[in-house]
Amino acid sequence: MRVMGAETEYGIHAPTAPGANATMMSARVVQAYAQVTRQRAAGGAETRWDYTDEEPLHDARGWTLERGAAHPSQLTDQPPVLDAEAVALAYGREELELDGQDESGTLLMNMVLGNGARLYVDHAHPEYSSPEVTNPRDAVTWDAAGDLVALATVRRLAADPELPAVNLYKNNTDNKSVSYGSHENYLMPRSVPFGEIVRGLTPFFVTRQIMCGAGRVGLGQDSSIPGYQISQRADFFEAEVGLETTIRRPIINTRDEPHATADKYRRLHVIIGDANLSQVSNYLKFGTTAMVLSLIEAGLAPKVEVHEPVSALQTVSHDTSLTAKLRLLDGRRVTALDLQWMYHEAAAKLAQDTGVADAVDGDGHTHEVLERWATTLTQLDSNKAAAASSVEWLAKLSLLDGYRERDGLAWGEARLGLVDLQWADIRPEKGLYYRFLARNRMQRIVDDGDIAAAVTEPPSDTRAYFRGRCISNFGKDVVGASWDSVIFDVPGYGRLQRVPTREPLRGTKALTGGLFARHRTAGPFLAELLGQKSTPPPA
């Protein structure tokens, strides 16, 4: 359907160590996973991230921001390093005795996983970036696999008597004015004018939250107004288009960092979504957005423009009745549901015209996305109780309303805030979403077995297969990797061997499965891959 991927920053909290340094805790999470997977034992260190092709200051509108003008958080092409001085300031010298430091006294905080994902410290949060997948079902699967990765780190830290237990939350705000993101990435042809992307996506992004918002207790960035809203992220958006992700957050982000052949593709970086535990909400988030991008590429997106989109975004989020009217520039007044139906209608027509939704000859995904999209919009319009088993904000609201009714709680009560927070605890015994799932109050798109398999298995149909298998099979010889490279340090080669993986749809199991099957060691594997008939040349 389309190459896409998910990024999740987890909220992090050590209840028994109030005030603990968030970056240090996040580094412990990554290190815990290295211990769980024995990746460190195999390689001597985590696989380092290869920053060679990172371009966080390239703007899709055709320019590059000067480094001096960038917010420090935008410089994601530099390794996140917690240096000795910072650790000592926060903790005292004894913390420097922790293992995991290299010779320079720094903690490195990146792992490339056998499933093709990346686990790393992003400022003050542990972040899991899923491998590249080709459809929304796989996006749900490998994103949920990240929650199991996070769970494994929580368990590991809980079992270590030397370290405070750490809780991780799949949410987007602490309700004290801080928000952290869950991002989506979609591969697009570079030939599509960026202005068309902005025009086509903005009304869709303003309104898709009614299907995939995760729900939030509190209104305003600091939750100063009691209440409940649809989206966790909406109140943190302040601009229509821009490069930033942590300040002046824009509805359309312009980061132009393709992680692929740059003159052919762009990677559309989407920062407006909520992190979803609900599989159906997550599925619709990826599936419908991918279809709207196809509409934009075909020049067939609905011709609608929302008046003041940032304020409209917040209006939609604050209106749990779904009846608020948004003003369009042509004078019409429409609801969020009306706008979503316009997109659905256009997407269904395009799918019919191109045949991608055909039961036999289609792509195997578009038909289901269209069906679930229509079903969800119909339920949201006329039967919200039915939608509560699939739409995350409604599922959480049903629980909160239960408490409000039984205990007569007002929206400002701390217990409702706790329910909101604990909904997103990734431990099945504590996370309230998981209690719903266990009671069959939430629908599933993928089963637990597939999610568990995705913790170690890469998707078979993208370059993530090559990356993941290199890590799993030859981990001790892989010294670095990124979305578009794998770097080997193999005995016999005089220097590091960097294998570029610029084409997201190459490196698949179909193309490289035989290569992995034929070689058990990296040397001959690399020799065949690089087209060398004989053994590697002597150093």
Next chain:
Amino acid sequence: MAGQEQQQPQSRDSQVEEDVPEAPPAPPEAQASESTQGVDDLLDEIDGVLESNAEEFVRAFVQKGGQ
């Protein structure tokens, strides 16, 4: 739960209204006992897993800036 889903449409400035919890309209009689029972069971279960000191726990959940 079922009763709550049938709320009357709110105005766009729902912040103001949500300050005051509204009395939910009565759910349809036939569903009422069954759904109420289900919700009670659910709340009992969740009471048992909620962190003990809500106020302190929520206050202590402070994050540094993110993306």
